[in-house]
Amino acid sequence: MAEGIAHPASELAEELLDPALYADDPFPLYDQLRSTAPVAWCASRGFWALTRHADVSAVSVDPERFRSGAGILVDEIGHSYDSPPTMMHTDPPAHTRYRRLVQPSFKPTAVRPLDAPIRAMAASLLDALPVGDAVDVVPQLSVPYPLQVICELLGTDPALWPTFYEWSEAAIPGNREMTPEERGAIQLEMWEHLVGLAAERRSSPQDDVVSQLALARIDGEELSEAELAMFLIQLLVAGNETTRNLISGGLVALAEHPDQLRRLVEDPALIPHAVEELLRWTSPVVSFLRTATRDTEISGTPIAAGDPVLMVYAAANRDPEVFGPSAGTLDVGRDPNPHLGLGFGTHFCLGAPLARLEARIMLEELLARFRSIELAGDVVRGPSSIIAGVTSAPLLLRR
Numbered sequence: 158m159a160e161g162i163a164h165p166a167s168e169l170a171e172e173l174l175d176p177a178l179y180a181d182d183p184f185p186l187y188d189q190l191r192s193t194a195p196v197a198w199c200a201s202r203g204f205w206a207l208t209r210h211a212d213v214s215a216v217s218v219d220p221e222r223f224r225s226g227a228g229i230l231v232d233e234i235g236h237s238y239d240s241p242p243t244m245m246h247t248d249p250p251a252h253t254r255y256r257r258l259v260q261p262s263f264k265p266t267a268v269r270p271l272d273a274p275i276r277a278m279a280a281s282l283l284d285a286l287p288v289g290d291a292v293d294v295v296p297q298l299s300v301p302y303p304l305q306v307i308c309e310l311l312g313t314d315p316a317l318w319p320t321f322y323e324w325s326e327a328a329i330p331g332n333r334e335m336t337p338e339e340r341g342a343i344q345l346e347m348w349e350h351l352v353g354l355a356a357e358r359r360s361s362p363q364d365d366v367v368s369q370l371a372l373a374r375i376d377g378e379e380l381s382e383a384e385l386a387m388f389l390i391q392l393l394v395a396g397n398e399t400t401r402n403l404i405s406g407g408l409v410a411l412a413e414h415p416d417q418l419r420r421l422v423e424d425p426a427l428i429p430h431a432v433e434e435l436l437r438w439t440s441p442v443v444s445f446l447r448t449a450t451r452d453t454e455i456s457g458t459p460i461a462a463g464d465p466v467l468m469v470y471a472a473a474n475r476d477p478e479v480f481g482p483s484a485g486t487l488d489v490g491r492d493p494n495p496h497l498g499l500g501f502g503t504h505f506c507l508g509a510p511l512a513r514l515e516a517r518i519m520l521e522e523l524l525a526r527f528r529s530i531e532l533a534g535d536v537v538r539g540p541s542s543i544i545a546g547v548t549s550a551p552l553l554l555r556r
């Protein structure tokens with residue numbers, strides 16, 4: 158915070174740090190912050206929390222004023238990196254060059270051919286579910302599905318998905334109890350596998366993302382091993398937990414709102430709208446961070462150069478200023494739906510077309526088999542302040 162500018166510390170912003178909040182229901186706190194302290198200073202960790210849609214959007218589109226290179230998570234405040242761990246940690250012009258390189262592999266026309274293999278994966282997982290018995294859809298459906306898709310996307314053996322699961326879990330701090338040595342060893346294994354895969358594709362290219370990256374050149378130079386690892390690890394990690402929790406959280410939301418499920422069963426043409434609404438409703442990525450590059454302001458609140466600002470997407474996604482009086486209501490037909498569940502602006506989710514395709518196919522295949530989804534036990538939510546995780550979701554699916 159700038160010297161000489163006194164900002165009252167917000168007790169409410171401190172509550173954002175409490176893991177118990179996320180295992181329970183954080184939305185009442187988001188509503189309170191948005192209406193009473195939309196730009197709130199969290200003194201203990203030193204960041205501003207933004208909960209209004211307008212403020213989160215304004216920061217997202219302005220990397221010159223709010224950069225990503227100083228970290229995108231609260232736990233990264235004060236860290237610095239020799240080389241960026243992900244593309245999300247870069248700013249223009251480097252970010253623009255990286256993004257241009259990978260964007261073609263992820264545009265809607267590029268992911269459309271994946272429809273058939275993804276549909277086959279969804280169908281096989283759904284056909285293996287017990288009918289009329291309670292099933293925890295997290296391990297049975299939501300965990301394997303995006304991992305199998307990523308294997309397909311990277312052109313690796315789909316049977317490798319359990320290994321990818323272990324690697325991805327180790328890449329996210331706080332996900333698993335493990336010593337730094339254990340985490341380091343798993344990360345090295347992942348690094349070696351993915352960089353090795355890229356080396357293989359460099360000598361015998363195939364029609365997949367790894368080959369495209371392995372052969373790509375920036376200013377005439379091949380990507381370094383560190384850059385290749387940066388991309389490949391990010392694709393593995395970014396597309397995994399996010400999609401997993403959209404599916405788990407989305408199915409729980411439909412079980413909790415039978416009227417909305419009925420609308421979808423009766424009118425499957427609503428499914429693409431439902432995907433957007435479930436992205437808004439579940440907000441699988443709770444928040445990401447930026448750092449002010451100069452003294453500035455957000456909605457009249459002075460922000461000093463170097464101040465971190467946390468964009469709480471999940472709060473912005475229920476902002477009545479944008480979503481009206483029904484902001485707190487699930488509406489599978491909502492249109493327009495300018496949610497920020499996939500981010501906004503410069504770093505807007507690269508995998509958005511794939512995530513949307515996966516979610517649409519899962520809903521289409523599920524509703525072709527089951528017309529009723531009921532809660533069959535307690536839903537367990539994870540304590541992460543970054544990913545809105547569902548760790549267990551016992552559901553009863555009926556035809």
Ligand code: HEM
Binds near residue numbers: 393400442
């Ligand atoms: C429901 C699923 C998903 C959600 C909710 C989600 C959410 C997000 C969000 C909020 C951002 C913005 C990051 C920022 O502004 O700093 C982002 C960026 C990104 N996402 Fe996704 N994502 C999902 C699926 C995927 C998939 C399937 C992939 C790829 C396989 C992917 C790859 C990426 C990448 C590479 C970025 C960084 C883009 C950049 O820095 O320009 N995501 N995602």
